[in-house]
């Protein structure tokens with residue numbers, strides 16, 4: 001059993017979900033950094049892919065801040081160093097190879113999302129899934 005899976009199995013009376021070992025997040029903004037943070041807390045390896053190096057560094061900063069805040073609140077099963085050691089933030093979409101799940105979280109622009117999902121699909125392993133984010137309903 002993977003470390004990510006065993007992390008979800010520790011709860012009692014809750015729905016048990018087998019998390020993928022490696023999760024990709026395309027776009028590390030408000031939503032993407034939150035998604036990355038959640039999967040790090042779940043014990044997954046997480047790769048955030050941004051549009052360029054500057055944005056990938058900014059995305060890493062957002063996820064780091066969220067993980068450190070979770071550590072302060074006692075929400076980590078290990079240390080923030082452990083969790084952040086499972087985080088990669090890059091500008092190269094090829095880093096999505098090997099992910100069992102890739103969440104698209106780029107801005108709400110049709111061409112951007114269409115291209116992003118097409119690019120992700122080309123890199124997905126068989127059996128992997130790639131859900132897209134969408135706006136909250138009015």
Ligand SMILES: NC(=O)c1ccc[n+]([C@@H]2O[C@H](COP(=O)([O-])OP(=O)(O)OC[C@H]3O[C@@H](n4cnc5c(N)ncnc54)[C@H](O)[C@@H]3O)[C@@H](O)[C@H]2O)c1
Pocket residue numbers: 026027028029030031032049050051055059105106107108112116133134135136
């Ligand atoms: N923010 C919310 O509360 C919220 C809630 C529900 C759904 N959503 C949806 O989530 C999605 C993302 O929203 P957000 O608020 O995180 O936006 P955001 O602007 O905060 O983040 C988007 C990120 O995508 C990156 N990006 C842009 N082009 C890219 C590319 N080609 N490749 C990789 N990364 C790229 C940007 O650099 C940015 O960091 C949207 O579809 C939005 O409708 C957002």
